[in-house]
Amino acid sequence: MSLEELAHSRGWSDEIARLRHSICEIGKLCYAKGFIVGADGNISARTSDGTVLITPAGAMKGFLQPEQLAHVDMQGRVIDNGPRCSTETGIHLVSYRERPDVQAVLHCHPPHAVALTLAGIDMQIPVIPEIIVTIGGIPTAPFGTPGTDELPESIRAIVKCSDTVVMQNHGSVTLGSNLLDAFKKLDMLEHTAKILWLAHCVGTVKPLAPEEVAKLLDTRRKLGIRSVNTLENQCGVKKP
Numbered sequence: 001m002s003l004e005e006l007a008h009s010r011g012w013s014d015e016i017a018r019l020r021h022s023i024c025e026i027g028k029l030c031y032a033k034g035f036i037v038g039a040d041g042n043i044s045a046r047t048s049d050g051t052v053l054i055t056p057a058g059a060m061k062g063f064l065q066p067e068q069l070a071h072v073d074m075q076g077r078v079i080d081n082g083p084r085c086s087t088e089t090g091i092h093l094v095s096y097r098e099r100p101d102v103q104a105v106l107h108c109h110p111p112h113a114v115a116l117t118l119a120g121i122d123m124q125i126p127v128i129p130e131i132i133v134t135i136g137g138i139p140t141a142p143f144g145t146p147g148t149d150e151l152p153e154s155i156r157a158i159v160k161c162s163d164t165v166v167m168q169n170h171g172s173v174t175l176g177s178n179l180l181d182a183f184k185k186l187d188m189l190e191h192t193a194k195i196l197w198l199a200h201c202v203g204t205v206k207p208l209a210p211e212e213v214a215k216l217l218d219t220r221r222k223l224g225i226r227s228v229n230t231l232e233n234q235c236g237v238k239k240p
């Protein structure tokens with residue numbers, strides 16, 4: 001059955017059908033890239049009526065079909081007869097509440113980024129020019145127990161001022177203007193973690209000098225990049 005035929009049979013709008021399909025495609029990518037294993041992670045998108053489509057509890061997110069997604073309101077209540085949503089839905093809802101500009105949220109367990117939190121290595125350190133110019137850095141949220149309100153509360157302060165978060169001993173949260181944008185930031189986050197991992201294996205990691213960081217942020221302004229940047233807004237920056 002084509003997506004159009006499925007949408008027609010289920011009574012979905014074009015927008016709902018497109019978002020359901022895109023969430024499944026992003027799930028395949030996250031699984032293929034090793035950002036999730038087993039039934040890890042959750043992927044969501046906000047619809048134009050303010051509801052949220054999200055991957056269901058307990059499913060393998062790399063093998064989902066569009067009809068298997070949960071459709072919830074901003075309190076996390078299922079609004080159709082579909083599957084129940086993940087216990088980690090609170091991560092997504094707090095992100096949408098704090099950031100009206102955000103339309104997609106990905107929560108994954110990228111191994112290198114999580115490993116750096118175990119080792120106490122801060123991903124806010126300014127080392128990669130591309131990261132400094134775009135997202136700035138990647139703040140770490142304090143540990144929150146999964147399955148409790150601690151988890152969304154642990155990221156609330158950071159998602160207000162950052163599109164990328166690593167959660168202590170747990171995973172990542174990336175926010176985007178659409179699903180691909182949130183995936184791009186997840187990809188950048190884990191790539192940065194791999195570089196930091198490799199560098200720590202062979203030597204001492206030194207941050208770029210403050211004047212170099214200032215020049216890169218000046219380049220960002222000249223390029224007209226207006227996305228959220230944690231070095232510009234001093235989000236999650238640890239005081240020395």
Ligand SMILES: [Zn+2]
Binds near residue numbers: 171
């Ligand atoms: Zn998780």
